[in-house]
Amino acid sequence: MTTSEKPKVKTINRLKSMYALRAEVDKMYAAGEDATNTGKPVAWVMLGQWAEPILTAMDVISIYPENYGSVCAAAGKAAPFLEASDAEGFPSHVCGYARNCFGYSAKMKELGGAIPPSAPMGGMPAPTLLVASSEICDARFKWFQALGRYFNAPLGTIESPYPGLKESIEPGTDERSVQFLIAQLREFVTFLEQLLGRKMNWDKLDEVARGLAGINRLRWEINRLRKAHPGPMHSKDLWSSITAAFFRGSESKAILDGFQKMLEEVKQRVASGESALNVPEKFRLSFDGLPPWHSLDIFDKLAARGWNFVIESNYRPYTPVNIDLSKFGDPLERYVRERFQSTNNTLEGEYTPEEAAAVRDEITRTGNSTILQIKHVRDCRCDGMVIHILLSCRSASLNLCAMQQKAVDLLKVPALVLEGDMVNASLFDPADVLKKAEAFEETMAYYKQMRKEAGIPW
Numbered sequence: 300m301t302t303s304e305k306p307k308v309k310t311i312n313r314l315k316s317m318y319a320l321r322a323e324v325d326k327m328y329a330a331g332e333d334a335t336n337t338g339k340p341v342a343w344v345m346l347g348q349w350a351e352p353i354l355t356a357m358d359v360i361s362i363y364p365e366n367y368g369s370v371c372a373a374a375g376k377a378a379p380f381l382e383a384s385d386a387e388g389f390p391s392h393v394c395g396y397a398r399n400c401f402g403y404s405a406k407m408k409e410l411g412g413a414i415p416p417s418a419p420m421g422g423m424p425a426p427t428l429l430v431a432s433s434e435i436c437d438a439r440f441k442w443f444q445a446l447g448r449y450f451n452a453p454l455g456t457i458e459s460p461y462p463g464l465k466e467s468i469e470p471g472t473d474e475r476s477v478q479f480l481i482a483q484l485r486e487f488v489t490f491l492e493q494l495l496g497r498k499m500n501w502d503k504l505d506e507v508a509r510g511l512a513g514i515n516r517l518r519w520e521i522n523r524l525r526k527a528h529p530g531p532m533h534s535k536d537l538w539s540s541i542t543a544a545f546f547r548g549s550e551s552k553a554i555l556d557g558f559q560k561m562l563e564e565v566k567q568r569v570a571s572g573e574s575a576l577n578v579p580e581k582f583r584l585s586f587d588g589l590p591p592w593h594s595l596d597i598f599d600k601l602a603a604r605g606w607n608f609v610i611e612s613n614y615r616p617y618t619p620v621n622i623d624l625s626k627f628g629d630p631l632e633r634y635v636r637e638r639f640q641s642t643n644n645t646l647e648g649e650y651t652p653e654e655a656a657a658v659r660d661e662i663t664r665t666g667n668s669t670i671l672q673i674k675h676v677r678d679c680r681c682d683g684m685v686i687h688i689l690l691s692c693r694s695a696s697l698n699l700c701a702m703q704q705k706a707v708d709l710l711k712v713p714a715l716v717l718e719g720d721m722v723n724a725s726l727f728d729p730a731d732v733l734k735k736a737e738a739f740e741e742t743m744a745y746y747k748q749m750r751k752e753a754g755i756p757w
């Protein structure tokens with residue numbers, strides 16, 4: 300099949316419950332548009348799990364330029380914003396989401412603060428404030444500092460502790476991280492109260508935090524069901540629904556209902572053996588790295604070949620925390636303790652005591668854990684991995700080649716490595732992907748035989 304040909308039938312059997320969740324994202328942008336009329340404060344927020352419930356409890360509308368980068372890429376509208384970013388002097392190897400945002404902001408400034416007419420989904424209204432985070436990459440806070448060129452909006456930054464894996468399992472690290480976060484968020488609340496001239500609504504924060512924990516738990520249960528054969532939920536359904544969980548979670552009732560329905564639908568599929576493909580599942584794959592938002596139709600073409608993307612390593616729900624929150628009187632502390640993702644909690648919740656001891660031993664000896672990194676490939680009994688190395692995101696690409704080697708060495712599962720970008724379509728060649736896919740099927744068949752000889756049970 301050429302890249303321009305569309306499969307004659309819908310090759311991916313999309314979950315019906317996904318559509319309602321995807322519609323919630325439209326509402327997020329509609330709320331942003333309404334803000335222009337109602338005068339509600341609008342925060343441009345860097346994805347990071349901590350700010351949104353606090354902003355919602357303070358009646359501030361959150362908009363996510365990072366998500367908007369994927370919206371523009373998927374709509375085929377990112378290129379003019381990327382070019383505008385280049386014209387502003389930002390390097391082309393900077394995060395694609397950031398470049399999209401810089402170009403958008405430059406155009407907005409030219410228009411005196413109006414939304415650029417080419418902006419998809421109604422665009423992002425100009426921000427009243429900016430909220431950055433220090434999580435994961437340099438783009439996170441430097442990007443938002445650079446937005447000072449375009450907007451006269453105050454900037455708040457939330458620092459998050461990111462201990463190395465070895466430190467993360469040492470006694471006391473979790474508690475120090477929790478205390479650090481509580482202090483950071485308390486400062487953030489004070490910053491907002493002073494800026495907006497009103498007090499925090501702690502009851503609302505409690506309600507939103509409970510809802511978010513519920514959404515995460517539902518997503519975690521759904522992901523566990525994805526081990527089934529045939530795979531009941533394609534990665535495209537996760538990508539279409541994840542935006543609702545990450546960026547609209549504060550509308551918890553609608554999102555909770557949506558994920559509850561998704562859980563029921565996936566359970567039903569598992570019970571009846573219904574596949575995420577409308578053709579026979581020939582190969583089970585994991586997708587590792589951020590998706591090429593501009594070229595998602597490539598997955599329909601791969602599905603036509605029987606490729607079922609049954610799991611991913613990005614956007615995973617965290618292991619729910621099972622603690623009695625009633626003993627903590629402070630709503631901020633309850634929020635942090637319920638949402639803080641620790642390696643210790645993952646080991647307790649996802650592994651047998653023997654496995655957890657082996658992981659701890661591996662981390663203590665090497666500072667890393669192969670078992671942790673490729674667990675999703677093993678759990679879902681994948682035939683192959685597709686690894687997407689991104690030119691503009693080092694932090695999401697850094698570990699992928701090591702993961703590729705470990706999956707071959709330990710599980711005899713090969714990887715198809717693609718180079719590209721999540722936003723910049725000109726760096727991704729769908730025709731080349733389809734050609735490589737054909738050859739990779741032979742590689743997967745060869746490694747299936749290798750697994751058999753090695754006694755690996757799939």
Ligand code: SF4
Nearest residue numbers: 394435436438692694
């Ligand atoms: S993690 Fe990667 S994609 Fe996300 S903001 Fe940082 S550089 Fe951009």
